[in-house]
Amino acid sequence: MFNWLDLESVEWLVLRAGALGxxxxxxxxxTYAQQGNCxxxxxxxxxxxxxxxxxxxxxxxxxxxxxxEILSGGPSPDGIPPIDRPRFxxxxxxxxxxxxxxxVIALEISGDVRAYPLAILIWHEIVNDxxxxxxxxxxxxxxxxxxxxFDRRVDGQTLRFGVSGNLRKSxxxxxxxxxxxxxxxxxxxxxxxxxxxxxxxPVSSQVVSFEAFKAAFPNxxxxxxxxxxxxxxxxxxxxxxxxxxxxxxxxxQIDPRLPAMEHILAGIVDGVAxxxxxxxxxxxxxxxxxxxxxxxxxxxxxxxxxxxxxxxxDSSRRVGMxxxxxxxxxxxxxxxxxxxxxxxxxxxxxSTWNIFGCALEGTLxxxxxxxxxxxxxxxxxxxxxxxxxxVYGQ
Numbered sequence: 001m002f003n004w005l006d007l008e009s010v011e012w013l014v015l016r017a018g019a020l021g022x023x024x025x026x027x028x029x030x031t032y033a034q035q036g037n038c039x040x041x042x043x044x045x046x047x048x049x050x051x052x053x054x055x056x057x058x059x060x061x062x063x064x065x066x067x068x069e070i071l072s073g074g075p076s077p078d079g080i081p082p083i084d085r086p087r088f089x090x091x092x093x094x095x096x097x098x099x100x101x102x103x104v105i106a107l108e109i110s111g112d113v114r115a116y117p118l119a120i121l122i123w124h125e126i127v128n129d130x131x132x133x134x135x136x137x138x139x140x141x142x143x144x145x146x147x148x149x150f151d152r153r154v155d156g157q158t159l160r161f162g163v164s165g166n167l168r169k170s171x172x173x174x175x176x177x178x179x180x181x182x183x184x185x186x187x188x189x190x191x192x193x194x195x196x197x198x199x200x201x202p203v204s205s206q207v208v209s210f211e212a213f214k215a216a217f218p219n220x221x222x223x224x225x226x227x228x229x230x231x232x233x234x235x236x237x238x239x240x241x242x243x244x245x246x247x248x249x250x251x252x253q254i255d256p257r258l259p260a261m262e263h264i265l266a267g268i269v270d271g272v273a274x275x276x277x278x279x280x281x282x283x284x285x286x287x288x289x290x291x292x293x294x295x296x297x298x299x300x301x302x303x304x305x306x307x308x309x310x311x312x313x314d315s316s317r318r319v320g321m322x323x324x325x326x327x328x329x330x331x332x333x334x335x336x337x338x339x340x341x342x343x344x345x346x347x348x349x350x351s352t353w354n355i356f357g358c359a360l361e362g363t364l365x366x367x368x369x370x371x372x373x374x375x376x377x378x379x380x381x382x383x384x385x386x387x388x389x390x391v392y393g394q
Contacts, residue, residue: 042067050166051076057180062196064189065168070182073143073249075165077175082126082162087224088114091214094222097234099314100211101305103321104222105147106356107205109134113220115213118147118307119314120223122238123231125163125172127223128152136203137161141172141185142238143248144381145263145308147207150188150200169384170250186377186385204371208321208355209304216356234313242308247380255383257391263306265322266382266389267374270294273386275379280393281322285338288327289392296372297327297336298392299344301355324374325357329367 038061042048049071052060094115098104104115109132116127121140129136135152139161152159159176161183166173172185181193188200213220225233241248242261254260263278270292281287281300289296300322309316327334334346336353344353351362357369383389 037061055180058182058192059179059194059196060192062194063192064196065191070166070168070173070192071249073165073167075163077165078162079165080123080125080163081229082128083120083124083223083227083229084128084160085228086127086129087226088221089224091218091220091222093224094210095214097225098210098222100209101303101318102210102314103207103304103307104210104213105138105140105149105205106208106213106217106220107131107136107138107149107203108217109136109203113217115210115217115220115222117210117223117233118207119234120225120227120231121147122236122307122313123233124227124229126161126174128160134203137174137200138205139172139174139185141381142241142308143167143170143172143250144186145242145261145306145376145378146171146186146381147205148185148188148375149203149205151203152200154195154198154200167249169252169381170247171381171385184385186381202373204373205375206321206323206356206371207304207376208301211303212301212321212355216354216358236308236311236313236316238308239311240309242306242378247378250380250384252384254380255387257383257394258379260378260380262379263319264377264379264382265298265300265324265374266377266386267324267372268386269296269324269372269374273389274374274392275377275382275389276322276324276374276392277379278319278322278376282320285342286336286344287392288335291372291390294372295327295333296324297334297369298322298324298374299336299353299355299357302342321355322376323355323357324372325369326372327369329364329369 041060103118112132127138135158137150161174164173164175174183179194181190181195190198264275266275272292276298287298304321305316306319349363351359351364359367
């Protein structure tokens with residue numbers, strides 16, 4: 001059934017999948033913290049596919065999704081441990097173990113620039129950090145190839161996030177330590193518990209190659225492998241996953257407009273969900289589009305590998321990197337193209353730009369495009385949560 005696993009990854013996936021038993025819990029043995037006066041919060045649920053024993057503070061009376069949609073991925077809460085005390089190193093130090101093509105999450109807040117290698121995130125999924133005085137959760141769901149950064153502050157309280165061990169539509173469900181509410185990673189929404197209906201504020205970030213990061217931010221810092229945990233950083237515990245047509249523990253129908261594991265750049269602009277397939281972006285490299293009332297441009301650049309291909313991440317296939325920007329500068333809408341030498345430039349001024357949306361040379365040198373909220377995903381996952389998505393090119 002799981003012919004895409006190699007022996008080195010079996011132990012990790014057994015943990016991830018609960019010995020492939022999905023931890024089915026009989027209703028007669030379920031214990032739960034009953035907050036509020038709703039009676040049995042699981043009434044009508046034939047069987048629970050997650051354990052409730054740990055969640056003594058979770059208000060199961062409040063939830064915005066059906067409990068039938070949630071299942072255990074295997075680990076207990078924080079069995080996949082988040083990084084709560086991240087340490088960082090210089091770019092020269094990181095060069096001793098990262099390659100030019102290593103994918104990293106690039107984050108900049110108030111001049112504080114940091115890179116979070118997926119080689120580390122693939123084993124931890126969440127980093128609780130403070131960047132530019134902003135408490136953030138840097139998150140990566142390997143099953144969905146989804147990298148999103150969130151502000152951890154809710155109603156004046158800074159939350160600490162962990163990995164619940166549960167999944168919905170194959171996507172990571174996070175939990176906060178303060179209220180034990182459950183949060184859908186791909187949407188940032190609390191779906192179970194006291195904070196149900198609350199949304200985390202996303203923070204602009206992008207996945208790029210280590211080479212692109214250090215070229216743009218030579219003084220930036222990089223998350224260190226000194227995490228306090230023993231893991232095979234640089235190894236992918238899901239070998240060949242992004243070539244498998246059957247997403248792990250995904251039960252919904254797959255939207256047929258694209259292959260399930262198509263790498264896409266997807267986001268919501270002016271209330272419109274939009275997706276740009278990497279396969280198309282790799283041909284065009286600059287796509288001028290209008291979403292809602294916003295003129296935008298999607299940039300693509302070669303150089304980054306998939307974190308979910310081969311066992312050794314750095315030897316995996318190259319999928320490139322992409323970002324979405326508003327293309328209006330000082331009231332003027334720009335039109336972008338990519339020259340034969342892969343230089344991004346706007347037709348109006350001839351200025352050249354990089355993957356970070358910064359003008360490097362020309363009349364607009366030093367100008368920074370406003371980034372639109374869009375991140376890389378696998379198509380199946382994004383479409384499951386945003387079925388009305390407009391796919392560029394279709």
